[in-house]
Amino acid sequence: MTTVMIQEARARDxxxxxxxxxxxxxxxxxxxxxxxxxxxFLAEMSPDLRGAAVLGPEGETLAVTSGESERxxxxxxTLFAAADAAExxxxxxxxxxxxxxxxxxxxxxxxxxxxxxxRFALASLLLFDLRSILRELAAGAR
Amino acid sequence: xxxxxxxxxxxxxxxxxxxxxxMRRRRVARKPFARLYYAGGRSADHAQDSTAGAELFVAAxxxxxxxxxKKGAKx
Numbered sequence: 001m002t003t004v005m006i007q008e009a010r011a012r013d014x015x016x017x018x019x020x021x022x023x024x025x026x027x028x029x030x031x032x033x034x035x036x037x038x039x040x041f042l043a044e045m046s047p048d049l050r051g052a053a054v055l056g057p058e059g060e061t062l063a064v065t066s067g068e069s070e071r072x073x074x075x076x077x078t079l080f081a082a083a084d085a086a087e088x089x090x091x092x093x094x095x096x097x098x099x100x101x102x103x104x105x106x107x108x109x110x111x112x113x114x115x116x117x118x119r120f121a122l123a124s125l126l127l128f129d130l131r132s133i134l135r136e137l138a139a140g141a142r
Numbered sequence: 143x144x145x146x147x148x149x150x151x152x153x154x155x156x157x158x159x160x161x162x163x164x165m166r167r168r169r170v171a172r173k174p175f176a177r178l179y180y181a182g183g184r185s186a187d188h189a190q191d192s193t194a195g196a197e198l199f200v201a202a203x204x205x206x207x208x209x210x211x212k213k214g215a216k217x
Contacts, residue, residue, distance in 0.1 A: 051209035067208045075208060079201035083178050086194035087186060093179035096202040097172070101209070103202040116209040120169065 028110065029056050030137040035063035038133045045129060048121040050101060052130075054137065055112040062111075076114045079105055095123055106130045109138030174199070 035054040043049050043065055053064040053072040059080075061069040083091040083105070094105040097119065104126050105114045113130045144152075176188045176198040188195035 050206075067210075071208050072205075075201065075204045079198070079205060082194070082197040082201045086178055086188055086198070087180075089180055091178045092181055094177075094198075095179075096174075096176045096198055098174045098199060098202055098206065100203070101206045103205050114205060116206055120172070 028138060028142055030054075030062060030111070030140055032062050034137060034140055038137055039063050039065050042115070042129055042133060046115075046117070046121070046126060048117040048126075050116045050118065052113065052115040054133070055114070057110045059112070072114065076105065076112065079103070079114070080107070080112070093127055095127070104130060106134065108134040111137060176202070 039052050039054060042052055049065070051065045051067060053069070053076060054062045055073065055076055056062050059073055059077050061073045064072050079094060080091070083094045090107070092107055094103070096103045099119070102117045102119060102121050102123075103114070104117065104121075104123070106112065106127060108131055111134045113134055115126060115130060117126060174190055176190070176195050177185055178188065178198075179185045188198060190196065190199055
């Protein structure tokens with residue numbers, strides 16, 4: 001039934017009008033304030049958190065807990081690029097544990113989040129929280 | 143014969159010792175790793191001495207630098 005309706009709309013050239021609408025991705029970018037509030041909540045929930053950032057669809061920082069936002073954007077892009085290049089496939093989540101700390105990165109809902117924690121942070125909980133943040137930010141922006 | 147509450151305390155204490163020992167072993171034995179998760183739930187580990195692993199660790203190191211020294215670190 002839906003297919004039939006779409007075909008009818010296309011026949012009437014009404015589908016072409018969608019191309020004049022604002023970019024769908026840009027329309028769903030959450031505000032910096034809501035991203036900052038989400039990070040504040042994450043920091044409250046995760047005692048091991050040292051810093052985090054929420055990134056928009058173009059890789060720009062929407063919010064950071066501390067530090068230079070440009071540096072976060074640049075380093076997060078480098079991390080995702082290295083992760084994607086590992087198997088020539090886009091990754092959904094990254095978890096890297098080093099002697100100095102642990103790094104978590106996640107993509108979802110057209111957004112991305114990166115977090116740095118102390119060693120031995122509970123990975124599944126943190127990834128769950130990051131995923132929830134992205135989902136709620138995206139839902140709030142719609 | 144031990145009092146019942148002593149038995150319970152000893153049991154709890156034994157569990158706490160086991161948990162503490164597990165955490166100590168984990169801290170000593172756990173080595174750095176890079177784990178990537180893909181759509182569909184698949185995951186892949188990359189060793190630090192592999193090409194992909196080395197790049198991932200460098201990228202992670204830069205992000206850790208952004209957040210500064212870890213809590214309680216001196217100097």
